[in-house]
Amino acid sequence: MGGFIDFFLENPFLIIVLIGVLTSMLGKKKQTQDPGTPPKKKWQEVMRELQGEMPQANQQQKHAPPPVRKVEQQAAQAVEVIDETKNEANKRITELRRLQQKYDQERLYQKAKADQLTSTISDKNSPVYRKGPSFGKKQLIDGIIMSEVLGPPRAKRSLHRSRR
Incomplete structure (x- = not known):
C-alpha cells in the first residue's frame, strides 16, 4: 500500500487528473439532484409543440379583421417622425450656416x-527688412x-574630399 501512495506522490500529473475526475463526478451529481430545475425536453418534442401552436395562431389571424387602425396610427407616426427629422435637419443647417459665417x-x-x-x-525704410542682392544665371x-x-x-589643393 505504501508503494501505491509513493507512486502517486511522485507523479503530480496523476494527482491533478484524479482531482479533476472526482470534481466532475461530484459536480454532475449535484446538477441532477437539484429539484428546482425543470426536466429537460428533447428538441424533437419542442419542435412538435411549436408546430402544433403555429397552425392555431394562423387560424386566429385569418378570422381577425384587418388592422385598419394600426395602419392609420403608423401613418400618423410616420408623419410625425418626418416632421421631427425635417425640424432637426433645419436646425442643423442653420447651425452650420452660423458656424460658417x-x-x-x-x-x-x-x-x-x-x-x-x-x-x-516690407517697409523699405525698416531696419528689419533689407532686400538682398539678386543674382542672375550669368x-x-x-x-x-x-x-x-x-x-x-x-595642384596645391588635395584631390580627396575631407569626410565630415
Whole structure:
C-alpha cells in the first residue's frame, strides 16, 4: 500500500487528473439532484409543440379583421417622425450656416492681421527688412569662374574630399 501512495506522490500529473475526475463526478451529481430545475425536453418534442401552436395562431389571424387602425396610427407616426427629422435637419443647417459665417469672419480677421504684418515688414525704410542682392544665371557662372581664377592652384589643393 505504501508503494501505491509513493507512486502517486511522485507523479503530480496523476494527482491533478484524479482531482479533476472526482470534481466532475461530484459536480454532475449535484446538477441532477437539484429539484428546482425543470426536466429537460428533447428538441424533437419542442419542435412538435411549436408546430402544433403555429397552425392555431394562423387560424386566429385569418378570422381577425384587418388592422385598419394600426395602419392609420403608423401613418400618423410616420408623419410625425418626418416632421421631427425635417425640424432637426433645419436646425442643423442653420447651425452650420452660423458656424460658417463665424469661420469666414475669423478667416477675414486673420488675413487682415497678416496683411498688416507683411506691410509693416516690407517697409523699405525698416531696419528689419533689407532686400538682398539678386543674382542672375550669368552672374553666378562668372562668380564660379572667378573663384577658380583667384583661388589657390589645383595642384596645391588635395584631390580627396575631407569626410565630415
